[in-house]
Amino acid sequence: MEITLSIIKADIGAIGGHMAPSAQLLATVRQHILEEAANILIDSYISYTGDDIALLMTHKRGTGDEAVHRLALDAFLAGTEVARAQGLYGAGQDLVKDAFSANVRGMGPAVAEMEFEERPNEPFLFFAADKTDPGAYNLPLYLAFADPMNTPGLFLSQKLAQGFRFVIMDVGHTECDRIIELVAPEDLYDIAALLRDPQRYVVESVWSRASSEQAAVVSTSRLRDVAGKSTGKDDPVMVLRTQMHFPSTGELLAPFQVGHFVAGGVRGSHNMPLMPCTLNSPVSYFDGPPVVTCAAFACHEGRLTEPVDAFAHPFWDAVREHVAAKAMEMRRQGFFGSAMLPLAQLEYTGVAERIERLQGRFRERED
Numbered sequence: 001m002e003i004t005l006s007i008i009k010a011d012i013g014a015i016g017g018h019m020a021p022s023a024q025l026l027a028t029v030r031q032h033i034l035e036e037a038a039n040i041l042i043d044s045y046i047s048y049t050g051d052d053i054a055l056l057m058t059h060k061r062g063t064g065d066e067a068v069h070r071l072a073l074d075a076f077l078a079g080t081e082v083a084r085a086q087g088l089y090g091a092g093q094d095l096v097k098d099a100f101s102a103n104v105r106g107m108g109p110a111v112a113e114m115e116f117e118e119r120p121n122e123p124f125l126f127f128a129a130d131k132t133d134p135g136a137y138n139l140p141l142y143l144a145f146a147d148p149m150n151t152p153g154l155f156l157s158q159k160l161a162q163g164f165r166f167v168i169m170d171v172g173h174t175e176c177d178r179i180i181e182l183v184a185p186e187d188l189y190d191i192a193a194l195l196r197d198p199q200r201y202v203v204e205s206v207w208s209r210a211s212s213e214q215a216a217v218v219s220t221s222r223l224r225d226v227a228g229k230s231t232g233k234d235d236p237v238m239v240l241r242t243q244m245h246f247p248s249t250g251e252l253l254a255p256f257q258v259g260h261f262v263a264g265g266v267r268g269s270h271n272m273p274l275m276p277c278t279l280n281s282p283v284s285y286f287d288g289p290p291v292v293t294c295a296a297f298a299c300h301e302g303r304l305t306e307p308v309d310a311f312a313h314p315f316w317d318a319v320r321e322h323v324a325a326k327a328m329e330m331r332r333q334g335f336f337g338s339a340m341l342p343l344a345q346l347e348y349t350g351v352a353e354r355i356e357r358l359q360g361r362f363r364e365r366e367d
C-alpha cells in the first residue's frame, strides 16, 4: 500500500517571544484538522517544538497534494487568528506569502514529504528542531548513514552494506535549487567535503542502495529567500524510516548525543549546541539552546500508533547536561569569534551597516 507522509510546519505565534505556542492556538489548529480532514487524510499527529507547530499527516494522495497543503494552510490561518486575538508574538510569522497555488512550497511553511510502499511493519522517527537551520541534520545523517563507527549495521547487515545515496541541496545558490547525488561509501570524502558546511549544503533525502527505498527526508525550504528578507531560522523537520534496509532506531538516534554546534540561538545569529529534548518542549536559555525532538511511530495502512518520546529516556538527561555545559562555555565568549555566525550569515543587517559607516574613518597608514 502506497502511503504518503506529509509534514508541514510553521511558526504562527508564540508566548513570551519565541518560546512556545499557546494551548488555545494548538487546540485551534488540531480542531481544524480534525473537522476538515475527512476524505483527505488517514491520520494526523500535531505537536510543537519551541515556537513551531508541526502537522504530521498520512494519506494516499502523493507528495505536493493540493488538498493536503490547503488543509494545512487553512489550519495555520485559523491558528493565526487566535494568535492575533491572544497577542502572541509573531502571529502568522511564517505565512509570508498570501497567494496559494497548488501547494504551500514557497509560502513560508517548511515541508517534508515522502511517498513509499508501506512495509508490513513500518517504524519511523519524526524529528522537529527549533532555533536552527536544515543543515543541523547534516552531521547526524552522515554519522547514521555513512559512518560504521556510529552504525555497525553498515558492515553487519548485508542490506546496509550496499550503502546509501545522499541527495544534497546547494542552499547558497541563488539562481535555482541545485542538487547533487553522491553515494556512500564510494563518495565518502566528497560527501564530507560538502556536509562540513551546513549553511551552504544540506542533505535533502537519503535512499537505500539495496532496495532503492527512501530512508530520509528533510525540509530544505529557505525562509530567507521566500520572504526576501530575514524572518528567522528555518527550523527543520525530518522523517527517518528505520530497521530492515535502514539503520536501526538506535543507530539513528545515537548521533544526537554529540550535541554538535549549529547555527541558532538569540536572533538566529550564533553557534550553539543542539539539545535533544522531550516532545512539546519550549526554548529558554539564550532563545535556545537550539532544540530537537523525536517522536517514534509505527504505522499500518496509514494509521499511526501513539508516539514514543525518543529523547525522554534518562540517558538523554546526561546528554542535556553536557549540552547545557557546552552552551554556557560558548556563551562565555559572547559575541567573539566562533560564538557568533560570520557576517554574511547574520539575520540582522545592523552590524554590516555599522561597519559600512566606519569605512570613511579608515585611513592609510603613513609609515
Ligand SMILES: [Mg+2]
Binding pocket: 011, 050, 051, 052, 130, 131, 235
Ligand atoms: Mg521556530
